[in-house]
Amino acid sequence: xxxxxxxxxxxxxxxxxxxxxxxxxxxxxxxxxxxxxxxxxxxxxxxxxxxxxxxxxxxxxxxxxxxxxxxxxxxxxxxxxxxxxxxxxxxxxxxxxxxxxxxxxxxxxxxxxxxxxxxxxxxxxxxxxxxxxxxxxxxxxxxxxxxxxxxxxxxxxxxxxxxxxxxxxxxxxxxxxxxxxxxxxxxxxxxxxxx
Amino acid sequence: xxxxxxxxxxxxxxxxxxxxxxxxxxxxxxxxxxxxxxxxxxxxxxxxxxxxxxxxxxxxxxxxxxxxxxxxxxxxxxxxxxxxxxxxxxxxxxxxxxxxxxxxxxxxxxxxxxxxxxxxxxxxxxxxxxxxxxxxxxxxxxxxxxxxxxxxxxxxxxxxxxxxxxxxxxxxxxxxxxxxxxxxxxxxxxxxxxx
DNA sequence: ATGTAATGTAAGTGCTTACTTACTATGTCA
DNA sequence: TGACATAGTAAGTAAGCACTTACATTACAT
Numbered sequence: 001x002x003x004x005x006x007x008x009x010x011x012x013x014x015x016x017x018x019x020x021x022x023x024x025x026x027x028x029x030x031x032x033x034x035x036x037x038x039x040x041x042x043x044x045x046x047x048x049x050x051x052x053x054x055x056x057x058x059x060x061x062x063x064x065x066x067x068x069x070x071x072x073x074x075x076x077x078x079x080x081x082x083x084x085x086x087x088x089x090x091x092x093x094x095x096x097x098x099x100x101x102x103x104x105x106x107x108x109x110x111x112x113x114x115x116x117x118x119x120x121x122x123x124x125x126x127x128x129x130x131x132x133x134x135x136x137x138x139x140x141x142x143x144x145x146x147x148x149x150x151x152x153x154x155x156x157x158x159x160x161x162x163x164x165x166x167x168x169x170x171x172x173x174x175x176x177x178x179x180x181x182x183x184x185x186x187x188x189x190x191x192x193x194x195x
Numbered sequence: 196x197x198x199x200x201x202x203x204x205x206x207x208x209x210x211x212x213x214x215x216x217x218x219x220x221x222x223x224x225x226x227x228x229x230x231x232x233x234x235x236x237x238x239x240x241x242x243x244x245x246x247x248x249x250x251x252x253x254x255x256x257x258x259x260x261x262x263x264x265x266x267x268x269x270x271x272x273x274x275x276x277x278x279x280x281x282x283x284x285x286x287x288x289x290x291x292x293x294x295x296x297x298x299x300x301x302x303x304x305x306x307x308x309x310x311x312x313x314x315x316x317x318x319x320x321x322x323x324x325x326x327x328x329x330x331x332x333x334x335x336x337x338x339x340x341x342x343x344x345x346x347x348x349x350x351x352x353x354x355x356x357x358x359x360x361x362x363x364x365x366x367x368x369x370x371x372x373x374x375x376x377x378x379x380x381x382x383x384x385x386x387x388x389x390x
Numbered sequence: 391a392t393g394t395a396a397t398g399t400a401a402g403t404g405c406t407t408a409c410t411t412a413c414t415a416t417g418t419c420a
Numbered sequence: 421t422g423a424c425a426t427a428g429t430a431a432g433t434a435a436g437c438a439c440t441t442a443c444a445t446t447a448c449a450t
Contacts, residue, residue, distance in 0.1 A: 024219035038428050105300045149379035156355030157348050184344035192387025233398050
């Protein structure tokens with residue numbers, strides 16, 4: 001196993017355990033075990049538990065999915081496009097569940113670093129969605145409203161669903177409910193913003 | 196200071212420190228100091244730190260505000276009523292910021308207890324708002340949609356705003372923005388659901 | 391005034407845990 | 421083969437922290 005692989009193993013284990021037990025609740029011993037390395041190896045790769053935590057926060061932007069989705073919705077009508085965006089956003093959130101859980105749980109620990117990680121994830125999305133809505137407005141498809149506020153409303157509905165299902169109540173729900181809810185959200189938003 | 200007062204002091208201090216530093220980050224020593232009592236007094240009132248935590252979670256339902264608001268919006272038109280509901284909900288969330296922060300941070304600790312506290316806060320609200328929307332539907336004021344989904348959409352937008360501003364980025368925003376956003380959310384929702 | 395319930399002071403116990411040190415083992419490349 | 425980088429084993433250190441114990445103090449009710 002190369003140095004980089006070992007490092008990644010440790011980061012993966014840290015992500016998992018920090019998310020399951022919180023920063024203080026996860027011991028360096030457990031993280032090392034989970035990663036399949038000796039505890040001392042962890043400390044050879046990362047100066048301290050704090051430093052390991054900071055490294056764990058890096059590199060979770062939504063950019064890959066974002067670009068993919070923006071391409072995909074070209075040529076779709078408004079409702080269809082927003083549906084795709086909603087579902088992709090929801091899936092992207094799920095994929096990053098562990099890191100989001102950590103962000104929400106440990107805000108008080110390193111406010112700046114956490115804020116950074118948060119903005120890194122979200123800002124681009126809001127901007128992109130606002131831009132998309134603004135474009136549709138210019139085409140006369142949407143009524144007059146602030147696209148930034150619209151984007152916040154749209155993402156807020158979906159984020160709350162994610163937060164309730166995946167962060168607070170892991171598992172106590174059915175997939176069908178989830179899709180029904182998202183469809184309903186999109187429907188309300190469409191009707192609320194169409195020209 | 197009576198026994199009950201001392202107990203309340205400790206609970207208040209615990210709420211504050213658990214929310215600021217997390218369950219494990221807050222020491223019983225600090226909580227006692229914050230409450231202005233000796234550490235041993237804390238343990239005379241609460242068997243253990245765990246037990247203190249559980250007690251801290253109790254009694255934060257939204258019922259008082261809920262009843263107040265339901266009375267207040269009688270006779271208002273749809274948009275006006277929803278505006279009042281949105282603002283009240285947002286204020287109610289802010290008022291419970293500490294406990295909500297704890298709930299979000301410590302879900303993994305006592306899933307059942309946390310879920311209980313969560314449902315105690317939210318379920319009544321969803322039910323009440325659904326009921327309100329259903330009533331308006333029956334009067335023919337709103338189009339046909341599932342009021343439960345509508346309630347989730349509405350509360351989701353506002354909760355996300357709260358979550359972003361008060362939990363993640365405490366303070367880095369202006370009150371005007373907040374009101375503008377809420378008004379925009381309500382507006383989109385109104386137009387998306389009206390007959 | 392005195393007994394009782396609540397609190398404080400002070401010291402300590404035992405466990406956990408981040409992090410270290412010293413030495414050994416293994417694999418890779420010259 | 422041997423030098424070097426990387427990882428493992430094992431033992432330990434020092435600090436923090438929940439919780440306890442023993443005893444002194446205060447306040448209030450009868």
